[in-house]
Amino acid sequence: MAKDVLIEIGLEELPARFVNNAEKQLIDKTEEWFNQSRIAYESILSFSTPRRLAVLVREAAEKQTSLEEEIKGPALKIAQDEEGNWTKAAIGFTKGQGKTVDDIYIKDVKGISYIFVTKQIIGEPTRALLPELSQIITSIQFSKSMRWGEQTLRYARPIRWMAALFGDEIIPFEIAGVSSSNRTFGHRFLGEAVTLEVPADYEAALEKQSVIADPEKRKQMIVDGMEAAASNHDFYIPEDSELLQEVTNLVEYPSVFIGSFNPSYLNLPPDVLITSMKEHQRYFPVKSMDGKLLPYFAGVRNGDDYALQTVVKGNEKVLRARLSDAQFFYEEDQKQSIDFYLEKLQRIVFQEKLGTIADKVRRITAIAKALSDMLELDGETLSNTIRAAEICKFDLPTNMVNEFTKLQGIIGETYALNAGENKASARAVAEHYLPVQADGELPQTVEGAIVSVADKLDTIAGCISAGLIPTGSQDPYGLRRQATGVLRILNAYEWDISVESLLDLAEQQYDQFSETEKVQARTETAQFFRHRVTYLLKETSIEQDVIEAVLYNKIGVIPYTAQKAELLSYERNNPDFKPVQEALVRVLNLAAKTEEMTISESVFKTESEQKLYDTYLSVEKAYTKINQQQEARNALDELGRLAQPIHDFFDYNMVMTDDEAVRRNRLALLHNIASLIYDYADLSAIEWKQHF
Missing domain, CATH: 3.30.70 (Alpha-Beta Plaits)
Known part of the structure; x- marks a missing residue:
């Protein structure tokens, strides 16, 4: 039973x-x-x-369910002697399984005969x-x-x-x-x-006993309570799944209540009010039907509704104190200029070996300027971007950010607008922290995206230069998250900029390190980003061998690298691609035996040699143009034009001929073709499925 x-x-x-x-x-x-x-x-x-x-x-x-298990013993040739008698090996095997030689039976495994016994494992209570x-x-x-x-x-x-x-x-x-x-x-x-x-x-x-043990039931009780309260008061409580989950895990028996605060506090920026309610008190903000913040909040009590009004008054008192502090901080902050706060950054250390926050801002500005030049921004966008970079950290010394750290950037935008800064620059100040999480929201403006990339690149390059490389689960500066953010932004905005050029740009900002340290840091930073690209491609179901193939030379331009990976992931299982794959991989395998040499048409001995060379010149010219346009499909198709001439070349020519001049010339031809293929990907690294 x-x-x-x-x-x-x-x-x-x-x-x-x-x-x-x-x-x-x-x-x-x-x-x-x-x-x-x-x-x-x-x-x-x-x-x-x-x-x-x-x-x-x-x-x-x-x-327990009893188990009948088939146990494989030694090969039959070991288990029996020439007369067909069981050997000590067979007898020892059966004894070890609690059986006798009478229980032996024979089965073939991959063409070899083995002895087996069936063992019954009786289930325990x-x-x-x-x-x-x-x-x-x-x-x-x-x-x-x-x-x-x-x-x-x-x-x-x-x-x-x-x-x-x-x-x-x-x-x-x-x-x-x-x-x-x-x-x-x-x-x-x-x-x-x-x-x-x-x-x-x-x-x-x-x-x-006043405990709702099922968390989903507790969550629904909270939702139902808030919907009922909203209906009674003719307002709505915006959905906040993260806060709802947190509150669900804070209580055992939830009772929803509605509190209020002085409408005068609505003069504070909405984000300040919402943060005060959510982060410190776990309250849900309340809005009117047209989306305006109202002087009410929804809270959840851990208990029943007995004397709930007393609870409401206590919570209102606590929130009043919080909002009073926030109002004081806000008003005090407004008494100072942006330049005042920028000057304060010179006394805030970012990292011992990397200088102050002010030093970091200078590096961010330099990287943002160079990146803007690469993107050939128009004058207005360029100006807005540079200004955003210059003031991106000015809100860190403010009273408000000191009290509500999650408002960094958000308060920066508000204060920048109050100070008369351009809307685009102010918005970029808020957006440059995005994405806050690896899979979080990305900056929605070009200015915000550029400053975000500049900030994250500086942090990553600087920390790795200072020896602060993440190990295991330890990543105090969030370098993995920031690298993922950089790559996602590059991909989303489809910028025609290689990751390597950005890393070079970031490394150039650090003069305090020796050339040896810079070279080592540059190598480690590239490897660090390579791991992040591998992680992101795996998240899109790209196989490891395909990832290694497209990252053979460099990471390159992220959107283009991702296109090539997706295409090769498809082609590895496509039997129609087999002739192309075989030809190109054969070239890669042979070309590994030589170094770059000059090709001489006068040394060609056969028509197929000349044909392959002529096709190579044509493909190289077309491929270079297509590659610049970053069209992965067309680039691979162009390389595919080499397939038949390659097959003909190998059919009618011996590469490793005794004639040294001819051999060297043929190897040089293969080497040049291989260089073109490697520029796309190392196809020899892929386990082509049609081979099995």
Whole structure:
């Protein structure tokens, strides 16, 4: 008879950001354990709140599934002697499997005969295996862990209780001095301890104790509460999935309430108000039906609606203090000019070896100017871009950014507009921090994109020059994210600029390093970006061998490199491309045996030699033009024109002939053709599927 299994870990309140990942680890590891342990079950449910992580396994079998396993022994020629008797090798093999030679049977594997036995593994009772689930609990990883008391276990928060049941039986184990039991605990203030009879009672029993264990149900309660409140007040609460998820993981029993603040605070920039509400208090801003911010907020209480008005007043008081501080900071900041804050940047160190923020701004401006020249911007856009670069960090010393760090750039745009700066330049100040996350929103303006690339390139080149290369999970300056941002911007804007030229530009800004240090840093920076390009191409399902092929010479122009990778990924499985691939790869393989030499038509001996040379000259001219236009399909088709002349060349000529002059001339021809192919990609690095 099948029984349910419940495992619950009771904890001190977990940080909201830990909950989802920990719950996923718990259910994934539990599912994996049951499958590997051959214990059948109907389904697995997971639960989480700030104080608990739990899994409920429905209808788990009382016994492991028995397993019949085929065991391969030694080859027959070793297992039997010339008279057909079983050798010591065969006898030892069967004994080791708990069998006798009478159980042997013979099967062929890839043309070789082997001896086999069938071994039956009888399933053990589930209850005997379930204590192993304690290993799942201790294996859950958190981004930050702690030890408590004299315990050696490192965990996000101390474990306070554990409920573990198989049907009505307690699964016995102990972790960090806490023994498993059939008891769980309700809401910290509204609930009490509960003794569970069977796992199926878990969710309902907790709900009676003011705990909604299912996070999706809690989330829906919050959504329903906010929709009801919005309907009653004739306004709307903008959707914010990130904040909603965080609040869901902060409460065990949610009750939505609406608070208000003095309308005079609406004179503050909307982003300041929203940040004050969201970042510090986890409130949801409220807007009118036409999108204007209103002097209200939606909050979520961890409990029922008893004396909710008292809770509302307390939250309004806290927010009032926050907004009062924000208003003071805002008004104080307005008393100073942009130049005042720029001068302050000279006293803020960016990095010990890389100078101050002011030094960084000078480098950003130089890179932005050079990049703008490469893009041949018109005069107005160029002027706006340079000004944006010059003032891109001026808001860092302001009171507002010091208090609300997430407003960097956003406050910069607001203050720049207040100071009379051009709208495009002010917008670029905000956008130059984008993307904030690797897959986040990109700058929407050219000015913002250029300053963003300049800023990120400077940080990456500078940090690597200073020896601050990310290792493992350690990346304190966010270099991986910033490199990904640079590449995504280059791809989105389709700039005809190679990554290598940008890296050279960034490296030129650092005079404090020796030439040896610069060369080493340039190599390491290129390798660092190569890894990021590889990662991004893999994200688009490009195979590793194709990636290595298109990155053979250099990263190049990102949109063009991505086009070539996508095309070759298709062609590797296309049987129609086989003649072209075989011809071009054959050239690459032979050309590796020589260095560049001059081709002399007077040395040609056959018509096929001359034909290949003439085709090469024609293809080289056309390919160069197409390559400049970055048309991946046409460029590959142009190289494909060489296929038949190459096949004819190899059919009618011996490359490694005894005549040294002819041999060298033929190798020179192949070398030049190979150089043209390599310019596109190293096709020999690709595992062409039609070969297998």
